Amino acid sequence: MPDSRLLDAQTARGLPWVVAIAFFMQSLDGTILNTALPAMANDLNEDPLRMQGVIIAYMLTVALLIPASGWIADRFGTKKIFFGAILLFSFGSLLCALSHSLDMLIGARVIQGLGGALMLPVGRLVVLRAYPRSELVRIMGFITIPGLLGPLIGPVMGGWMVQYLTWHWIFLINLPVGIVGCYAVWRFIPDLRGKERSRFDTLGFLLFGAAMLLITVAMEGLGELHLPHLRVMLLLFGGMACLIAYWLRAGRIDQPLFSPLLFQTRTFAIGLFGNLFARLGSGALPFLVPLLLQVALGYSPSQAGMSMLPLAAAAIMAKSVARPIIERLGYRFVLTANTLALGLMLASIGLVNEHTPYWLLLGVLAFMGAINSLQFTAMNAVTLIDLDDASASSGNSLLSVVGQLSLSLGVACAGALLGGFSANIGSDNAATVLGAFQLTFVTVGVMTMLAAVIFSQLSKDDGRLISDS
Structure with missing residues (x-):
């Protein structure tokens, strides 16, 4: 090198x-x-x-x-x-x-x-x-x-x-x-x-990839693809079988794609599973909001795009205060409380209708962007903070995979929910289409809040010793 x-x-x-x-x-x-x-x-x-x-x-x-x-x-x-x-x-x-x-x-x-x-x-x-x-x-x-x-x-x-x-x-x-x-x-x-030519875990890669693909297609089957429920269940079971086969195999070979030993680090396990569920709401947010504004509320494309500005701007500004907040309050409190707040804010968009003042909508989106930014920063940090040098690269790679997967699952879940709630609604009926969006936001918000149970398993001192050193 x-x-x-x-x-x-x-x-x-x-x-x-x-x-x-x-x-x-x-x-x-x-x-x-x-x-x-x-x-x-x-x-x-x-x-x-x-x-x-x-x-x-x-x-x-x-x-x-x-x-x-x-x-x-x-x-x-x-x-x-x-x-x-x-x-x-x-x-x-x-x-x-x-x-x-x-x-x-x-x-x-x-x-x-x-x-x-x-x-x-x-x-x-x-x-x-x-x-x-x-x-x-x-x-x-x-x-x-x-x-x-x-x-x-x-x-x-x-x-x-x-x-x-x-x-x-x-x-x-x-x-x-x-x-x-x-x-x-x-x-x-x-x-x-690299200094050394390593062997690639091809079979593990295929098993892990098949699991992600089958589970995601199953979620899509409930939404855009309109697959029969029996086929959706078969896809889910097939994906779970591939995932279990991967982890059983990874535990007995020398160089697996991702080692199960990573999960012996408690903060990594909690952070990774928390990422998987909390990002479902984060993945659904940028997909649902522009659709809500244009399809249900009649905004023009340029107005809908401008309405997303406060969300992104607040997310950037929140990066500068994330570290002091985490150092002062600790990962457990920040992630548990922030996940609940994120879910509540997602559910609150379900209250938006054609009579909602525009300034209030922008304020909600800005607050949502700041909470989302703090969530990502804290989740990623606590997931990797206790990994040693030998495990850091593999752990970071697995975190990236789970992050992308959960975002795509968030969009798939949102699409499935939206499709389910609007199944019997004519697309020309703006009021009932809005109702489908509102129910979807409330459901996604509740799903996101459930991730707070995972983050509550952190101890109050997790990450503090490293942050202070």
Whole structure:
């Protein structure tokens, strides 16, 4: 592995910008799409309440490939993989813009997800290997700033493009950024590889991936896919069987994809399972709110996009106060109370109707964004805080997978609930469609609050000793 001191000055200056471009591309894509879903549905002759597959296809593809990203980078080199990731993401974006059916769009989103799954993990890996630990905080802080800007400008840009151009431009905008990114990768990214060639747990990868895929498709079967309940149950049981088979096998081999020994660290186990359930509400939020505003309340795409600004802005501002709050109150109190607050705020959106003052709606969304931001910061920190160096990489990878999976499951659950509540409702009846949204928000809020029971299992001193040291 090359030492960071062997990098020339130009490469050392340019590398963070390249990784930042990749972070920006993915974070922008993750937020610009939600505002455009109703317009896309109208153009493709689809029900806007059943467009969640476009989001889930991308998230699930990213979740499936994250476990393999480190091994792929070590095997083929960071330069080639990072270049290929941006190229594949850009090509997938072009195919999305050229799609003329929902099935084509979902297929293109899978291709886009193949690139997105490699951009962020490999980007972090390049920074980790190219710079000394003393510079790591500064470099990581720099490259994550564009990632924070994506959710801020994405909904506004998506709403503006849909209203004044066409929805195709939310994907076409990735092309010039991708071209610049590909050139910059070839110019600045060093070809770094791992010191040792490790064996990849192919069977474990297939079992774990099959479990995620079957469980997610089962959830989709209750919503967009309209699968019979018997088939949904078979998919769920198949997914659970693959997951159990994976963990039984992982306990008896030397180098599993994710070791069950990670769960011997209590804070990791609590944090991971808490992430899985608490993120269901967080995943549903950016999907449901733009649909609520446009489909049920009649907002224009640009107005719906502008309405998401307070949520993203408050999330960024909350990052600066998250650490002092956690250090003062402790992880158990913060996560238990904040999870309950997050669920209550999600449920409160179920009270929104056409008579709700606009300023009050913006205030609720801003408060929701701040709570959500604090939730992510605390959950991620407590999950990894007690892992030793040998387990940190594997634990972080599993956390990333669970984060993506739970967000996609959140969208799938929201879609299934929305589809169930609106099953007997005509899409032209605005009042009854609003009722379906209201019931969906209340249900998602209650589901999120249940995660507080998991976080309450933390002790009051968990994380404090490390924070104080």
